[in-house]
Amino acid sequence: MMVTNTKREHYEDLMERMSDAHANEVYFEASWFAYTILEDRLLSALKQSGGDKYNNNKPIRMLGKKIEVLQQRKKKDKLLRSYFTDGxxxxxxxxxxxxxxxxxxxxDGTKTMMEIDKAAFLLSESAKALVKDVCAAARLLKKNRHQVPLSP
Structure with missing residues (x-):
């Protein structure tokens, strides 16, 4: 097991583990790593667009809440809106x-194991492209933030 020393190494390790899990047909694990990466990249976008905490100083934790806050901030932040498009x-x-x-x-047992396996594969497969797109958006937002400051 690799011990990571930097944020970059940790991120690269997650990306590698996601890819390896998918390649080894361990789709739930691949999806779990994808979820972690998405959380991390949305957290980065929050930091670049006004902060990663609520007004009461509590961290924004859930993926759905992060999405909601980004949607709200996009209304006033044209750089955020340009990279984190509605699509x-x-x-x-x-x-x-x-x-x-x-x-x-x-x-709750509403799907057969065959249906679950197929859904897990499809979830992992779609995560590969989504993670790539979200990572690119977060990277560009951070890189260009200094050019387009936040509106008050």
């Missing part, structure tokens, strides 16, 4: 809902 945010939300639906279906 990208909709894709994040859709992926989150598919993940939640799969977890609930597993818990």
């Amino acid at each position: 990208l945010v909709d894709n994040i939300h859709r992926w989150k809902e598919e993940r939640n639906d799969l977890m609930h279906a597993m818990a």
Whole structure:
């Protein structure tokens, strides 16, 4: 097991583990790593667009809440809006809902194991492109933030 020393190494390790899990057909694990990366990249976007805490100084924890806050901030932040487009945010939300639906279906037995396996594969497969897009958006937002300051 690799011990990470920097944020970059940790991020690279997560990306590698996600890819390896998918390649090894361990789709739930791949999706779990994808979820972690999405959380991390949305946290970065929050930090670049006004902070990663609520007004009461509590951290914004849930993926759905992060999406909601980003949607609100996009109304006033043209740089955030240009990288985290409505289409990208909709894709994040859709992926989150598919993940939640799969977890609930597993818990309540509404899908066969064959259906669960197929859904897990599709979730992992779609995560690869989504993670790439979200990572690019977060990277560009951070890189260009100094050019377009936050509006008061």
